[in-house]
Amino acid sequence: MNPGETIFDIGKPGRRASAQAPAAGDAPDLPASCLRANAPRLPEVSELQAVRHYTNLSARNFSIDNQFYPLGSCTMKYNPRGAHRAASLPGFLNRHPLAPESASQGFLACLYDLQETLKHVTGMAAVSLTPMAGAQGEFAGVAMIRAWHDARGDDGREEILVPTAAHGTNPATAVMCGYRVREVAVGADGDMDMAALKAALGEKTAGIMLTNPSTCGVFERRIREIADAVHAAGGLLYYDGANLNAILGNVRPGDMGFDVAHLNLHKTFATPHGGGGPGAGPVGVGERLVPHIPTPVVARDGDRYRWVDNDQIPGSIGRLSAFMGNAGILLRALAYARMLGREGMRRVGEYATLNANYLMVRLADAGFELAYPERRASHEFIITFRNEAKTLGVTAMDFAKRLLDYGFHAPTTYFPLLVAECFLIEPTETETKEELDAFVDAMVRIRAEAETDPERVKTAPHTLPVSRLDDVKAARELDLTYSFGEH
Amino acid sequence: MNPGETIFDIGKPGRRASAQAPAAGDAPDLPASCLRANAPRLPEVSELQAVRHYTNLSARNFSIDNQFYPLGSCTMKYNPRGAHRAASLPGFLNRHPLAPESASQGFLACLYDLQETLKHVTGMAAVSLTPMAGAQGEFAGVAMIRAWHDARGDDGREEILVPTAAHGTNPATAVMCGYRVREVAVGADGDMDMAALKAALGEKTAGIMLTNPSTCGVFERRIREIADAVHAAGGLLYYDGANLNAILGNVRPGDMGFDVAHLNLHKTFATPHGGGGPGAGPVGVGERLVPHIPTPVVARDGDRYRWVDNDQIPGSIGRLSAFMGNAGILLRALAYARMLGREGMRRVGEYATLNANYLMVRLADAGFELAYPERRASHEFIITFRNEAKTLGVTAMDFAKRLLDYGFHAPTTYFPLLVAECFLIEPTETETKEELDAFVDAMVRIRAEAETDPERVKTAPHTLPVSRLDDVKAARELDLTYSFGEH
Amino acid sequence: MLTSIGAPSIDALFDEIEPALKTSHFDGIDEGVDEMTMIQEMAERARRDEAGPCFTGAGCYDHHIPAAVWDIAARGEFMTAYTPYQAEASQGTLQLIYEYQTMITGLTAMDVSNASVYDGGSALGEAVLMAVRANRAHPSNKTGGPRRIAVAGACHPHYVDATTNITRNQGIELVPTGTTDGRVDLDALTGMTGDRMPVAVIVQQPNFLGLIEPVDEIADWASANGVLVIAVVNPTSLALLRPPGEWGANGADIACGDGQPLGIPMASGGPSFGFLCTRSSLVRQLPGRLVGRTVDRHDQPGFTLTLQAREQHIRRGKARSNICTNQGLLVTAATIYLAIVGATGLSRVASRCHERTRKLVGTLTGVNGVRSHFAGPYFHEHVIDVGQPADRVADAVAELGIVGGLPLGRYFPDLRNCLLVCATEKRTDADIARFGDALQQVLNG
Amino acid sequence: MLTSIGAPSIDALFDEIEPALKTSHFDGIDEGVDEMTMIQEMAERARRDEAGPCFTGAGCYDHHIPAAVWDIAARGEFMTAYTPYQAEASQGTLQLIYEYQTMITGLTAMDVSNASVYDGGSALGEAVLMAVRANRAHPSNKTGGPRRIAVAGACHPHYVDATTNITRNQGIELVPTGTTDGRVDLDALTGMTGDRMPVAVIVQQPNFLGLIEPVDEIADWASANGVLVIAVVNPTSLALLRPPGEWGANGADIACGDGQPLGIPMASGGPSFGFLCTRSSLVRQLPGRLVGRTVDRHDQPGFTLTLQAREQHIRRGKARSNICTNQGLLVTAATIYLAIVGATGLSRVASRCHERTRKLVGTLTGVNGVRSHFAGPYFHEHVIDVGQPADRVADAVAELGIVGGLPLGRYFPDLRNCLLVCATEKRTDADIARFGDALQQVLNG
Numbered sequence A, B: 001m002n003p004g005e006t007i008f009d010i011g012k013p014g015r016r017a018s019a020q021a022p023a024a025g026d027a028p029d030l031p032a033s034c035l036r037a038n039a040p041r042l043p044e045v046s047e048l049q050a051v052r053h054y055t056n057l058s059a060r061n062f063s064i065d066n067q068f069y070p071l072g073s074c075t076m077k078y079n080p081r082g083a084h085r086a087a088s089l090p091g092f093l094n095r096h097p098l099a100p101e102s103a104s105q106g107f108l109a110c111l112y113d114l115q116e117t118l119k120h121v122t123g124m125a126a127v128s129l130t131p132m133a134g135a136q137g138e139f140a141g142v143a144m145i146r147a148w149h150d151a152r153g154d155d156g157r158e159e160i161l162v163p164t165a166a167h168g169t170n171p172a173t174a175v176m177c178g179y180r181v182r183e184v185a186v187g188a189d190g191d192m193d194m195a196a197l198k199a200a201l202g203e204k205t206a207g208i209m210l211t212n213p214s215t216c217g218v219f220e221r222r223i224r225e226i227a228d229a230v231h232a233a234g235g236l237l238y239y240d241g242a243n244l245n246a247i248l249g250n251v252r253p254g255d256m257g258f259d260v261a262h263l264n265l266h267k268t269f270a271t272p273h274g275g276g277g278p279g280a281g282p283v284g285v286g287e288r289l290v291p292h293i294p295t296p297v298v299a300r301d302g303d304r305y306r307w308v309d310n311d312q313i314p315g316s317i318g319r320l321s322a323f324m325g326n327a328g329i330l331l332r333a334l335a336y337a338r339m340l341g342r343e344g345m346r347r348v349g350e351y352a353t354l355n356a357n358y359l360m361v362r363l364a365d366a367g368f369e370l371a372y373p374e375r376r377a378s379h380e381f382i383i384t385f386r387n388e389a390k391t392l393g394v395t396a397m398d399f400a401k402r403l404l405d406y407g408f409h410a411p412t413t414y415f416p417l418l419v420a421e422c423f424l425i426e427p428t429e430t431e432t433k434e435e436l437d438a439f440v441d442a443m444v445r446i447r448a449e450a451e452t453d454p455e456r457v458k459t460a461p462h463t464l465p466v467s468r469l470d471d472v473k474a475a476r477e478l479d480l481t482y483s484f485g486e487h
Numbered sequence C, D: 001m002l003t004s005i006g007a008p009s010i011d012a013l014f015d016e017i018e019p020a021l022k023t024s025h026f027d028g029i030d031e032g033v034d035e036m037t038m039i040q041e042m043a044e045r046a047r048r049d050e051a052g053p054c055f056t057g058a059g060c061y062d063h064h065i066p067a068a069v070w071d072i073a074a075r076g077e078f079m080t081a082y083t084p085y086q087a088e089a090s091q092g093t094l095q096l097i098y099e100y101q102t103m104i105t106g107l108t109a110m111d112v113s114n115a116s117v118y119d120g121g122s123a124l125g126e127a128v129l130m131a132v133r134a135n136r137a138h139p140s141n142k143t144g145g146p147r148r149i150a151v152a153g154a155c156h157p158h159y160v161d162a163t164t165n166i167t168r169n170q171g172i173e174l175v176p177t178g179t180t181d182g183r184v185d186l187d188a189l190t191g192m193t194g195d196r197m198p199v200a201v202i203v204q205q206p207n208f209l210g211l212i213e214p215v216d217e218i219a220d221w222a223s224a225n226g227v228l229v230i231a232v233v234n235p236t237s238l239a240l241l242r243p244p245g246e247w248g249a250n251g252a253d254i255a256c257g258d259g260q261p262l263g264i265p266m267a268s269g270g271p272s273f274g275f276l277c278t279r280s281s282l283v284r285q286l287p288g289r290l291v292g293r294t295v296d297r298h299d300q301p302g303f304t305l306t307l308q309a310r311e312q313h314i315r316r317g318k319a320r321s322n323i324c325t326n327q328g329l330l331v332t333a334a335t336i337y338l339a340i341v342g343a344t345g346l347s348r349v350a351s352r353c354h355e356r357t358r359k360l361v362g363t364l365t366g367v368n369g370v371r372s373h374f375a376g377p378y379f380h381e382h383v384i385d386v387g388q389p390a391d392r393v394a395d396a397v398a399e400l401g402i403v404g405g406l407p408l409g410r411y412f413p414d415l416r417n418c419l420l421v422c423a424t425e426k427r428t429d430a431d432i433a434r435f436g437d438a439l440q441q442v443l444n445g
C-alpha cells in the first residue's frame, strides 16, 4: 500500500461487497421529512480490498504478538488466546444484555465467580465489575468516597490528595467527582514525603489516591503509616490498581489499609489492549463502602444467580454504563484467572518482579542511570537519560524512537513527570531472559550510536513505515477527517 | 526476529506453555520395551514465544490478503471469509468422520447439494467429491478410464495422450495409473496440432487429458472435433478442470464432449491455498463412467441422506483417502457456490475473462510480447521475455523477482514449458482495474530499469526478508532439518 | 537471573515490603487448570445461555457481522497493541482511527469525532459535560446554580441513569420533559424559559420507544434559545434517517451513541463503544483521543494523536475527562464493518430491519389480545401491548426459546403491559412466525 | 475496460468459443444469497450434527487444540498464500515447513520428511510406491511379477483400501498376514519366503484394534530378509512409544501416518495431512515437496524448495508422484501445535489419553454383558465386546447423544459384536460415566 493511502482513496463509486448486503426492503414507511437526502460518504470497496487494506494496515503496528513491548505502567504481557476463545463462545457472544435471568445463568455464574476471585485478590469485602476501564474504576472509587462522606453529612471535605507521581487519570478523576486536587510531593527515595502528607491532611481531606507499587516503580514502604494518618484525618484511601501485577498473589490492597481499589483487568488480568482498549476496571471495597458500590452486581441464592440493582442497594452510586460494563472483558479475565489459579497468580507477581529487577540491574551495570538506585524495582523501574540529554543532546524520546528501529517497542517516556528524561520500563512476567538481554544489547548499541553518530539517533526511526512525524503540524493544521475530492 | 532464527533457536530446556499440558496421567500400563527412551526434540518455548515467532514468520509471506498474486494456472482470487466461517461451525468442526448417519444429516445434506451443484457446473451425470486435490482428481479420472476399458475387456490400450503444454500432474498421473504418456504438439496459435493428434490416436489410445482453456491461456477452439476423433479411436476424454474459472457459468466440459472432469475447488471455488494446500478435486463423470466413480458418495432418499460405498458401486475404483477426502474444503466450496448462485458463477467467468483481456491488452500496448497475439485471453495469458533476455540479459525470472520488490507476487514463470522465458498471468475476477493498472506500471518501470540498470533487476529482490536464494547450494548441501547443537 | 541481581531468592526481591503485608489469604481461589479444562467449564456455562431468536433491542442489536470483520480485527497486530502513543510504530491503529473518524462523521454529518468513549451511556455523560463546558454563554455559568440539561422525550433510561451518575458531582441536573404519545412533550420543552432554560437538550432519535421524534422543531427551538443540542442516535438508522448534523436549520451540536450495531456482537452489551462527534468549533471541548493526519521528516503522509493537551496524561486535573483506555478494538471492528458494507450495504441493512420489524408488528398484533401501543412511524423497534404484565409474558416466551422483547414496566409503570420489540435483518419469516406462535400460546393457551 | 480492449461487450471476449457450447443449463443452480443467509442455512445444518462426547477414534481423534493454534494458522498470510515457489516472497511458509520437517522427524526418529501428502491413507499409498522404487534389489523387479507388500497384523482397513486403489495399476498387490489375538500372525509373516517374499511390510503401531504390535521382531525379520519396513504411526502415541526410527536393530525405512491428532479438528476427517518420513539414503525417492536451508546473495540464511527434480512440475511423467497441492495449512497448524505443547505437553496428552482410555474400558466392562475382546496392552483405543450386534448398539447410544465407538462388523465379520472405543484427554469422568450409563440403558434396559 502507498503511504497514507486510505480506504477512501482506493474506493470507486458503486463498488461494494455484494455478499454483504441483504436484499433491499420495501420503501420505508417513514415520512419523507425524516429521511436522509444523501447517502453517507462511506468506503466503496470490494470485500477483498477491505480485507487487504486492513490486513496491510495491521502490519504497521507494533504489538505484543510481534514485539517486546516494555511499556511501563501498561503491563503489556501475553494475552492468552484461550481467554479470547472462551469469551467468544457462541452462548456468550450472542447473549442479549437484557435477556431474562433464566436464560443468563451461565453468564451470571461467571460474573459471580469473578467478583469472588477479585475479592480474594484485593482483600476487599465486595466487588463491582461494571467500570469499563481504570479511569472509570477510579471514578467509581472516588464517587463512593464522596457518597460515604455525604451519607454521614460530612460535607466540608473538598480535597483529594494525589502524589505528584500519580497517573493523570487520578487528578482528572478527582475533578470529575467535584473535588479539588491537592498534590503531595514524593521524596528522593521514591516514597511519599511524609511531612508533606501530614501538612496536606486536614478536615478538608476527603481522601487520597495512591498506587502501590507507585508509578516510581517502587513499593511505598510506609503504606500502613500513610493509611493510619489519612484515616485519622477522616479521609479514605483509594488504591489505583494499575500496578497490581507487581504484587499479584503476594500482597493485597485491602491489607495495606485501602478502602477501595480498582483493578485494570486489561493489565493484570491479561485482556489485550486492542490498540487503546477496551479494558475493565472493577472496584473492590472495604466494609464501609459496600452500601455505595456501583450497580449492577450479581448475587447468588443457592444455585441461582440474579442481578442486584439500585432498588436493593439504595446508597449505590448507580450504573455507569448502559448495560454491564465491558462484559466480554470480564469473561476473559475470569478465564485467565481460572488458568492461573492461586499459585499462578503468585507466580505472576514474582516473575514480573524478577524480570524487572533483572533488567534494572543489567541496565545499571551497562551504565544507565537509575532514578532510584537504592531501591528494588517493583514490576517496573525508571531510568533517566538526563546525562545523555545534557552531554550528547540525545533525549529519552530519541532513544525511544531508535529502539523502534531495533524491533522493540519503546518504554513509557516522560512519565512520571517528576523524573527528567525518563523511561518507565516494565518487562512483565511473560518475556524471557533472552528477550531482556536483547533489549539491553540494543540499549547499549544505541548509546554507542548516540556517542558516535547522534544524528542517527535524533532522526530515528529509520526503518518504519514513516519517519518521525510532525506533531506540531498535526495540531496546527488540524486534519481529522478525509477530505473527499481533495486528495 | 533474526534472519533464519528458528523456533529451536529461541527454545530453552524445560520451558513450556504451562496452560497447554493436562495433568499427567499415571505411569503408563505398557511394557517398558515399547516405551520411548528419549523425549523427542520439540521446541521448548512459552506460548508467547510460539505466537510471536509464527506471527512474525507469517509476515514473511506474500498472500492474497496482502498482495496482488497473478499466478497463472493457480486462480489466486479472494477467498471469502464467510466460507471459512461456515465450515468452522462447531457442528461441522467437531463431527467425527465415522459418526453414525443419524448424527450426520447436516453434513451429508451439504455434500449432496455440492454434488448436485457440480453436476450442473460441469454438465456431468454424477459427481464424486472425494479426491483431495487436482492431482488426485486426475488420478481418479484416469483410473476410471482404465476401469472402463478393463470392464469391457479392452485391455490393449496402454497410452494416454497429453498435449505438450499440459500441467506436469497430467503425465505424472497417467504414469501412476500404469499408462505410457504420449505427447501431442500444440500449434503456433495455441490450439492443438490436429495432424499430430490424429497421428497419435489409435488402438493403443486409452484416452487424452486436456484442459480447456488450455495452459496456453486460450480456448481450444476445435474441442468438439478433438472429442469426436478421440471417441472414434476408442479413447475417452479427461478434462483437467484447473482452468474452469475462465468459463464458469458459461461453458461446461460435459457439453464439450468430455467423459470425465475434475474441478480444483481451491481454484474455481475459492478455498484458500494455505501455502500449498489443502484443496479438493471432485470428479464429474458422463454416463459411461458412472459405474466407476470413487467412493464414498452421498445419496438421498426423501429427506434422509446416506453414504453410498463400494458395496453399492461394485465397479468403483474405490476409496482414495481414509475418510471423505478434504471434507472441510467441500463445505467451503458449497458456501461459496451458495453465495454466488447461478448468476454469480456466470459473472466469475465473465469478469475473470474481462480482467485477463484488459491486462493482456494493456501489457501488449506497453510493448510486452504476447505469446499468442492473435488470440483472446481466457482467464489468463502468456507474455514472453525472450527479447529482453536476448538483448538485455534480463530473464523472466529476473522480472519475477523484481516484481516482488514492487509489492506484486510474480506470475507463474517458465510454464508452460513450450514458451520460452514466459509469464503466465492470471489476474482473476476479484482484482480491481486500479490494481491491474498498478501492475502494468510496475512492469513498465522494471523494463526501464532493465534497460538502464540491468544489475538492479538481475539481483532482485532487494526489499524482502532475504535476497535471491542459492538453490544450487540447497540441493547440493541438503539441510532438511535443524541440527541441534550445531547452530 | 537471581545471580545477576545478586539476590538469594525471588522472595528477597520483596524485601522492602513489610512481612506482615505478605498474605497467604488466597485460599479462596482455586488451583489453576489447563486451557482445555477452562474452556470446557466456560463452554458448559455458555451453553446454558444459548437462546433462540432475539427480538430484544433497546440499545443492543442482533445484526449480521460479516465474517471478515473479526477475522481482521482480531489479528494480533490490532488486538495486542497499546494506545498509539509511539506514532511511528502505530500507523496501523492511527490510520484506522482517522478512517473511523471520517466514517462516523460521514454517518452523523458532524465535523469531528473522537476515537471513542466507553459506550453509548457514558458517551451521553461525556456529551453533557462537554455541553456544559462549551456553553459558556449560558447564565448558569454566572449564577453558579445547577446546570440543567433537558431530556426531550423518551431517552434510554439506562443512558439517563449513567449520565446522571457521571455528571451529578459537577452540579448538573437532568430534567425530563415528559412525553405525549411516546414522543417529546414539545410544550413542556419550549416552556422551559428563563431560569429554567437548560444548557442543553438531549434528544434520542429514534427514541427509546422506537418512535420518530420531531428533531427539527427541537433543534430549531434550541438554537434560537442558546441551548445546545445533544443527539443520541443509532448508527444503523443513519443510513435511512436524517443525520444529526442536518437537524433543523443548524444541526445538532453534539452527536453520540453506541457503535454496537456496526459489527459488534451483542456479548451482553459490552465491549462495544461510544461515539462522540461535534462541530469543528467545539473540537477542543471533545474528551478522548483524536487522530490527525500530518507528515513525517520526509514529507510523507502519516498519522498521529493530536490535541493531546485536552487529555488527562498531559492536562491532569484540567483535562476534558479522565478517560484514558477507550474501546479501540471495537472501533477497529466497526471501521472494517463500515468499509465492507459501505453505504449501500448499510442502507440495505437499515431498510431490511425496518421491513422486518413492520412484519413482526403485523404478526404479533395479529395475536388475540395484542396491539400496538403507540401510533406513528417507527424504525426497527416498537412497543406492543400484550394486555397483561409483560415481564411474566417475556419469561414465558423465554421458556419457549425466544428472547422476546423488553418488558417496560420497570421503567414506565404505565407501560407494565408493554414489550419493546425489535427485528433486525437476521430475523427470518420463520423466526417471526415462531415468536407469534409462542405469544399466542402464552397469551391464549 | 472494454474500450481499452476494443471489445463491444464481455460477451465478445468469448467469441472464440463455438456458440453452441455456451450453455444456459445452469437452472438447476439456485440464485445466490448474501453471506448472512448462507451462514444461517449452514448453521442450521451444522446444528443437526452437533453431538455429545465422542468416543470414536479409528484414525481421527478429538484432542484439545490450543486456541492459539488456529488463531495464528488462519492468518491471511498463511491461509491465502500459494505454494512457496517464489522463495523470497514465501520465507514464512518455507521456514515453517523446515521447522515441521525437524519436528516430525524428531517424533518419528527418522532422518527426513517431506512437506506433507494428503492424509494418512494416501500417505501409505505413497509409502508403498516409494518402497517399490527404493527396493531395487528385490527379485520381483527382475521377474516382472507382481510386487507384493505384506500387511502385518491389523492395519486400518480404510488405509489398506486407499493404498490398494492407489497402487493397483502399477502391478502392486497387498497381502495381509492375518492376525492372532488382534496382533500380527508372526508365523504367517515370517513364512513369506522365496517367491512370496514381499518387497516391504506395513506395520501399524498401535494397530487398528488399539493393540501394541511386536514391531522389533517384524523389523528385524524384515531387515534380515531385504524387506523394507513401512511404519504407520499415530503421532500422539510417539510421545510415549518407541518411534519407528528405533524399531528393531535398524529402524523402519519409511514412517507415515495422519497428522490430524496434532492440532487439527476432526472436521469429518479432512482436511488433515499425511506425513511421510524416511532415511536419508532414500530422500530422492520421497514424493512431494521438501524444504532446504540455504543462503542468499548476502550469505544470510534462508529457505527454499529443494530437490524439485523429483516432482511432477519438473519431471512430469518421471516424477515420484503426481502430487502437487498438498495439505500445507494443516502442516502449519500442526507445527504451531507442536511448538506450543512441546515434548512435555505432548507426552502429557499421550499419557492422559492412555489413562482415560483405561478408565473408559474399566467403566464399560463394568456394564453387564460387556467385556474386553482382546487381552494385552493398548494405548488409547480398545475393542470391547457388547454381546450383540454392535452397529445397532452404536446407533442406540447415538440416540442418547454419544458418539460411542466404531462397530467393527463391517470390517471383521467375527467382530460384529465389537466396538472400537477411544478416550482422549478431553473425556472427563462425567463423559465416561455418561457413556457407561448409556450403554447400560441400551443393553440392559
Ligand SMILES: Cc1ncc(COP(=O)(O)O)c(C=O)c1O
Pocket (backbone or CB within 6 Å): A073, A074, A133, A134, A135, A136, A167, A169, A170, A211, A215, A240, A242, A243, A264, A279, A280, A281, C323, C324, C325
Ligand atoms: C497508574 C495508572 N492508573 C490509572 C490508569 C488508567 O487506567 P485506564 O487506562 O484503564 O483508564 C493507568 C493506565 O494507563 C495507569 O497506568
Ligand SMILES: Cc1ncc(COP(=O)(O)O)c(C=O)c1O
Pocket (backbone or CB within 6 Å): B073, B074, B133, B134, B135, B136, B167, B169, B170, B211, B215, B240, B242, B243, B264, B279, B280, B281, D323, D324, D325
Ligand atoms: C492446469 C493444472 N492442472 C492440474 C493441477 C493440479 O492440481 P492440484 O495442485 O490441486 O493437485 C494444477 C495445479 O496447479 C493445474 O494448474
